[in-house]
Amino acid sequence: MSYLDTYSGNWSAIEARHLLKRTSFGVTQALTEESVSLGLSGTISKLFEIKPMPETPLKYEPDGTGRGEINDPDVNYGETWVNAPAYPDLPTSQERNRVFRSRNRSNYAWSFLQMQDAGLSIREKLTLFWHNHFVSENTNPHREFLYMKILRENALGNFKELTKQITIDPNMLIYLSGSQNTNTAPNENYSRELLELFTIGKGDAIGNGDYTNYTENDVVQMAKVLTGWRVRGIAHAEGLVPFFSNWFHTKGSKTLSHRFNNAVISENGENEYKDLIDKIFEQEECSRFITRQLYIWFVNSEITTEIEDNIIEPLAKIIRENDYEIAPALQVLLTSDHFFENTFCMIKSPIDLMFSATKSLLVSAPKTSVQEEYQFALVLYLACTDLNQSIFHHPDVAGWKAYYQAPLYYKSWVNSYLLPKRLDYCRILVTGGDLVIDEKKYTVPPLVPVLQIVAGIQNATNPNILVSELANQLFNYQITNEQIIALKDILIPGLPDVEWTIEYGEYLGNPSDVSVALSVDKKLRGLIAVMVQMSEFQMM
Structure with a gap:
């Protein structure tokens, strides 16, 4: 029998909840009953169903200059700010920064509302997975929103295509210095992370500057391939769109190392980065690398030699056979005997925990007004941030430690400082009380019905x-x-x-x-x- 044989055991609320907890945020009794009725195959089909993109985030703070109010003249209360000028025309930088911060808060709260309202869908869980994989950070809300939009639109799609889009995303170009990478001043930040964290992994050191999967010279040559991509200032009319400057691009062919069979990336201007990514993805290790990341995210942090041979390798083969579409392999994993054997081995992330204590207990953001709805979601965001899982603000480019740092992995979420906070936040969400975050008090009523x-x-x-x-x-x-x-x-x-x-x-x-x-x-x-x-x- 294969580890990846399709699960054929009893399909009850227990199995349904296990699948839904791992693939979504918070599991209601209604969702469980729907899954039981659909069966395993029907639930998987519904989880991977392509759905329309959600409506964009709204201005939720009313107009004014007092506390909890905002002077954002380009957007009316209850309307989206996404299509407004990314650089508001205001008299002072102080006023402009207030607008930026207000839109940031809206973006963060809106992101939590998407997780809450996703229903039977894996898209939001995968969006968060890619957000932790392609870590990027920026203080401008428009750039942050567009970066996450790329992840959400490609969440169930093609890993290679997503890598291409993220490579020239303005948020990423700024975060990892891609926009400063020129023929006269090469910058290796992005090319290094592209290899080590995003696509193939470093592997063990074999020699000086030579690793299992690439060499230091590959980092240098790939940085040259990626030169020329620029980002205009946010005050510019096209400050949200990347552009290619041939003037700043390193001309000529670039030769990679023996790790890539001495492949040559020929001069190809603004499309050269695509040729490079295609070449990287010719390496079979890319499929193994992303499979391990998905396994840690959805199943278990312990990858033994047995798991490598019987789970990672066959799933990686499915990913390669589907030209890096991840859904077919992920569906095999999530319907396998192995998946349903790996229960109660994962400490909930703060986001999973908060939604377990709200959504699973029939608490959702109030719909009485946009302001109340967003403020509720913002408190959840702040609580998760206080528990060391802040969306848009990872501790570093490697992401949250729970998904990469051995030997603790998920245990990183709990320690003598964080555990009491986790327990107290869960209690308050049930009984009501005051959440104190960064010395600011948020009063939570006893909302659990x-x-x-x-x-x-x-x-x-x-x-x-x-x-x-x-x-x-x-x-x-x-x-x-x-x-x-x-x-x-x-x-x-x-x-x-x-x-x-x-x-x-x-x-x-x-x-x-x-x-x-x-x-x-x-x-x-x-x-x-x-x-x-x-x-x-x-x-x-």
Whole structure:
């Protein structure tokens, strides 16, 4: 039997939740039921379905000069700023920077709303994967948005094509000094990361300047190929579009090393970078490199020789056979026996954790106004940033440590400083309270509709069934009898089971009785608040 044989075991809510937790953000009971109804094959088809691009981010802060207001004359409240001038015509740089920061906040909040509202789709999880793979950073919101737009549009597509687009993306050209790479002042920043982090990986050192997959001379020659691409200042009318200057391009052929079979990249002007990327992708190691990254992101951080031979190698072959389309190989992986054997081995990233504590518990951004919707999402962004996962602002070009730094990998998300914060944030999202981030206080109301959640559990008057079913939904596996007893004691401290049966039965019999409803709500909220702080909730 092959590790990649299609999973043929029981298809239930447990298997559906495992797949959905790894491929999306936060799993509601409704999504689980839809997946169970669709079956494994139907769920995969829906996950990989090509959907229209979302509407663009909006100006969510009203006009004015007070706190929580913004003077952005080019955009009306509730309208998108993406098509407005990237360099607002304002009297002072201070005013202009306020607009930039407001649009940044809008972009970050909007990105979280896309993760929240994705439904049965893998696109947002893959968008975040590529964001962590092709790390880029810029303070201009328009450039940030367009960079992420490339990732989202190509998330389910072709790795080679995405690499070509990212190579001349203005955000990337600025971040890794590509726009400063000229024939008279070559800059190797991008060519080095293109090889080491983006396409083929470095491999072990074989000799002086010679690695398993490329040489230092390849870095130099590829930098020459990439010369000539420029970015205008953001105040320029075309400041969001890259352009090629033949004047700054290194002319003539460039010869690569024995690692690339001494290939020659012929002079080809503005298309020369495409020829280079095609040449890099002729190396089979590119397919193995990206397969390992996908495996760590979706399955497990431990890649043994056995995994390399039985998982990485055959999936890499599928990627090569499909000319670097990643969807066919990823679908094989996500439907395999091996995938469904790798459960509870991944510590949730802060983003996964926050959506587990909100979306999975039926909390979503309020739709009462654009301002409230975006502010809710912005608090989630800030909380994740405080937990060391800030979108658009990676710690370095290698991305988040959890996906590359051995031997800790996912354990990087938890330490003596971060773990108490993770637990406290989860609790507050259930009970309500104050999130203090960078010495600023954000008051969170008790938004989790605990009565609604429990209403979906059959025989919830039995506290054993209630606790067990909540555990199945929150942890995705059965807990021990000892844990059930301990959790019941949170619900009905020191009391027999019948006390809960009577009280919850009274509520069901007369839900309009405010005092009974409040009592039941308080008990359930206390129970769920403890459950989201358990170590089981930190895993997926």
